[in-house]
Amino acid sequence: MPETPSSRYDVIILGVGPAGLQAAIHAARKKARVLLSGRATASNLYRAHIENYAFVQGVKAGEELLATGRDQALGFGAEILEEDVIKTEQTPEGEFLVTTESGRVFHGITILFATGVKRQGLGLARERELLGHGVSYCVDCDANFYRGATVVVTGDGSAAVHGALTLSKIASSVSLVSKDLDVGPALREELDTSKVVLHQGRTIARILGAERVEGVMLDDGTELHADGLFIERGAKGAVELASFLGVALDPENFTHILTDRSGATNIPGIYAAGDICGPPYQMAKAVGEGCVAGLSASTYALRRKRERTPAP
Ligand SMILES: Cc1cc2nc3c(=O)[nH]c(=O)nc-3n(C[C@H](O)[C@H](O)[C@H](O)COP(=O)(O)OP(=O)(O)OC[C@H]3O[C@@H](n4cnc5c(N)ncnc54)[C@H](O)[C@@H]3O)c2cc1C
Numbered sequence: 001m002p003e004t005p006s007s008r009y010d011v012i013i014l015g016v017g018p019a020g021l022q023a024a025i026h027a028a029r030k031k032a033r034v035l036l037s038g039r040a041t042a043s044n045l046y047r048a049h050i051e052n053y054a055f056v057q058g059v060k061a062g063e064e065l066l067a068t069g070r071d072q073a074l075g076f077g078a079e080i081l082e083e084d085v086i087k088t089e090q091t092p093e094g095e096f097l098v099t100t101e102s103g104r105v106f107h108g109i110t111i112l113f114a115t116g117v118k119r120q121g122l123g124l125a126r127e128r129e130l131l132g133h134g135v136s137y138c139v140d141c142d143a144n145f146y147r148g149a150t151v152v153v154t155g156d157g158s159a160a161v162h163g164a165l166t167l168s169k170i171a172s173s174v175s176l177v178s179k180d181l182d183v184g185p186a187l188r189e190e191l192d193t194s195k196v197v198l199h200q201g202r203t204i205a206r207i208l209g210a211e212r213v214e215g216v217m218l219d220d221g222t223e224l225h226a227d228g229l230f231i232e233r234g235a236k237g238a239v240e241l242a243s244f245l246g247v248a249l250d251p252e253n254f255t256h257i258l259t260d261r262s263g264a265t266n267i268p269g270i271y272a273a274g275d276i277c278g279p280p281y282q283m284a285k286a287v288g289e290g291c292v293a294g295l296s297a298s299t300y301a302l303r304r305k306r307e308r309t310p311a312p
Contacts, residue, residue: 008107009035010301011294012098013078014085014241015114017043019274019286021069023112023294028076032298035108036073037081037100040066044116044275045283047132048141053283065283088241094269096245109301112293113242113257113272117235117281122154124207127231134213136230139163140280146171146228152216153196154204155232158183159279163232164196175224177216179203204229237276245270250278263293269304271297 010032013020020036028034040046045062053060074080087099088111096108119137121127127135136142139153143166153164154177161183164176176191177199183191191198199218207229208215215225236255243249248266250256256278263271273293274286 009033011110011297012108013112018283019290020114021073022287022290024073024078026291026294027298028078030298034078110269110297112297114274115238117237117275119235120233148172149227151228152226153230160232168194262296
């Protein structure tokens with residue numbers, strides 16, 4: 001597809017969650033030409049209710065916060081395209097071409113990945129419907145809603161054990177359901193000496209309750225009463241588009257993009273921010289990283305433009 005001048009940007013940001021929006025605000029305010037692509041409804045914040053973000057009183061709907069961020073980004077001159085990017089390429093000059101779902105191609109001096117992560121669910125009936133009604137994928141986010149309650153945590157790794165231990169200080173009773181627990185000896189000892197009840201070798205077969213979680217049934221038929229079910233099975237970033245460009249990922253699981261403190265990856269001109277850079281998966285971290293990466297990407301792009309403009 002031939003390029004038109006309107007398809008050239010200084011910074012192309014993949015993702016319109018808190019990281020992408022904050023990056024756009026900071027980049028656009030530096031007078032960089034910014035394109036954001038992605039869908040607000042696909043942001044992890046969209047269905048969240050936030051009460052741990054400084055300066056925002058009470059519990060605020062994520063959908064509302066995203067709408068405010070979008071208006072701010074547009075107000076500072078960023079453009080938004082509600083489409084996913086399906087292909088990324090590097091030009092011989094070390095700049096970038098991104099192709100979106102509708103087949104449009106955009107040229108960016110820099111690109112910034114703010115594509116978030118997908119939590120690994122259990123794939124059980126009504127699991128997604130009950131998200132926010134007793135089902136949670138994030139102990140750090142939702143533990144406080146379960147003060148004095150009975151909760152079940154499921155997962156096999158350290159995230160699940162840390163989650164269960166955190167909840168054991170808040171909830172009245174915590175069960176950990178694990179098919180194949182795989183944690184180091186120190187964490188295992190901490191678990192064994194805590195009040196967490198371990199159901200080892202078991203999986204969750206059903207979530208009980210109609211309007212909200214009332215319990216779970218295990219694969220051996222055991223029913224556990226619970227006000228909340230925390231699914232802590234890890235998360236995976238949408239890293240394929242980045243790894244295709246040679247961007248370095250975390251060497252342990254290859255699920256997150258590695259950046260330095262400026263939000264830069266190992267490939268000049270490629271930046272990343274937010275959940276895609278790893279835990280904690282929190283809005284405050286996404287916003288902070290978005291600010292830094294947005295400033296870095298726009299500085300790089302504007303400098304590159306100045307350098308190639310012939311002197312008068
Ligand atoms: C139920 C729930 C409750 C939560 N509660 C809290 C809480 O209380 N406090 C807190 O701080 N955090 C909470 N979080 C976490 C918080 O929502 C995330 O940390 C935050 O949204 C991460 O921001 P992000 O911009 O990195 O990614 P996201 O907000 O997930 O945004 C990712 C964006 O990338 C886009 N995208 C993906 N692939 C592509 C592609 N190929 N091309 C273009 N765009 C793409 C998506 O469309 C989306 O716009 C909660 C999350 C959930 C799910």
